[in-house]
Amino acid sequence: MSIKEEEIYKVVDIVRKNRYRIPNSYGNPGGLIDLLNVDKPVLVIGDLHGAIDNLISIVEHEDNIQRLKNGEIILIIIGDGMHNDQTGQMREMQSSLLVLEEVYRLILEYKESVLYIRGNHDTFEERLAKSSIQQGLEFRNYLLEHRSESYIEATSEFFDSLPFMILGEKYIITHAGPIRNGASRHEIIDIEDNPDYVHQLVWNRLHEFRGTPSLKEYDERDIRKMIEKLKMPDDSFFIVGHNPMWSTGDKTGIWRDIIGIKNHIIIYTNIPTRGPYLYIENGTVTEKFAIESSGKLEGNYVWRN
Numbered sequence: 001m002s003i004k005e006e007e008i009y010k011v012v013d014i015v016r017k018n019r020y021r022i023p024n025s026y027g028n029p030g031g032l033i034d035l036l037n038v039d040k041p042v043l044v045i046g047d048l049h050g051a052i053d054n055l056i057s058i059v060e061h062e063d064n065i066q067r068l069k070n071g072e073i074i075l076i077i078i079g080d081g082m083h084n085d086q087t088g089q090m091r092e093m094q095s096s097l098l099v100l101e102e103v104y105r106l107i108l109e110y111k112e113s114v115l116y117i118r119g120n121h122d123t124f125e126e127r128l129a130k131s132s133i134q135q136g137l138e139f140r141n142y143l144l145e146h147r148s149e150s151y152i153e154a155t156s157e158f159f160d161s162l163p164f165m166i167l168g169e170k171y172i173i174t175h176a177g178p179i180r181n182g183a184s185r186h187e188i189i190d191i192e193d194n195p196d197y198v199h200q201l202v203w204n205r206l207h208e209f210r211g212t213p214s215l216k217e218y219d220e221r222d223i224r225k226m227i228e229k230l231k232m233p234d235d236s237f238f239i240v241g242h243n244p245m246w247s248t249g250d251k252t253g254i255w256r257d258i259i260g261i262k263n264h265i266i267i268y269t270n271i272p273t274r275g276p277y278l279y280i281e282n283g284t285v286t287e288k289f290a291i292e293s294s295g296k297l298e299g300n301y302v303w304r305n
């Protein structure tokens with residue numbers, strides 16, 4: 001069953017009025033979701049890029065559905081649900097639509113317990129291109145064929161309604177990386193005033209090698225500044241997606257303490273992975289995999305800050 005436009009507008013309404021969202025100075029929904037005083041575990045799913053099987057497997061993993069129904073846990077999707085990122089598959093848009101509509105269903109069903117933050121792919125903009133394929137435009141054309149112009153408009157509203165950052169007990173979650181030299185809580189709430197900050201939160205990348213960072217890159221100092229300006233505990237987890245570290249040889253989709261930056265975690269849940277996600281409870285982050293394999297990764301890995 002496909003989703004109707006009026007249902008998408010219901011989703012937009014739920015997202016904008018989410019009770020954990022702080023209104024900005026103009027009374028509009030702000031850029032920040034505040035879970036600091038919310039005593040519930042959260043699940044964190046990384047960039048899906050069309051990995052519908054991963055999304056469904058994670059929601060159905062262990063007792064997640066029951067706990068979502070009971071309002072006991074919060075499901076966080078870190079952005080970039082759409083746009084297949086596999087070589088040779090970047091024009092394949094069916095998986096994008098499957099993920100998009102599953103996200104809509106989840107929000108309609110579990111309301112404010114499902115949080116989707118904005119990634120750089122959550123747009124129809126023509127400027128968005130991967131390997132010179134304009135995936136925003138391609139997805140728009142796919143929807144024009146399989147849905148309608150008004151469906152695209154409603155989905156555009158959905159993209160524009162999304163928040164950019166989530167703060168919880170000892171964790172900060174955003175799509176791509178910290179703002180260079182940090183930003184305050186107030187600046188994140190009022191982020192609609194600052195297109196550069198919006199751009200940085202969805203596009204920044206970790207500076208991995210020696211030399212001068214480019215304007216798109218962040219390093220450990222930016223994370224520390226961000227934590228300090230947000231007045232979060234020094235040992236907070238800083239969790240992002242966007243920049244998978246396949247070059248490290250680790251193919252799980254979860255990288256922690258990346259290049260020695262303590263408690264910096266990248267999570268990426270795209271098609272070839274086994275449904276990796278994070279389970280955060282009382283300052284403890286546990287790695288989970290929703291899809292079993294015969295490989296050597298068994299069970300869950302726990303670490304504590």
Ligand SMILES: [Mn+2]
Nearest residue numbers: 080119120242
């Ligand atoms: Mn991204």
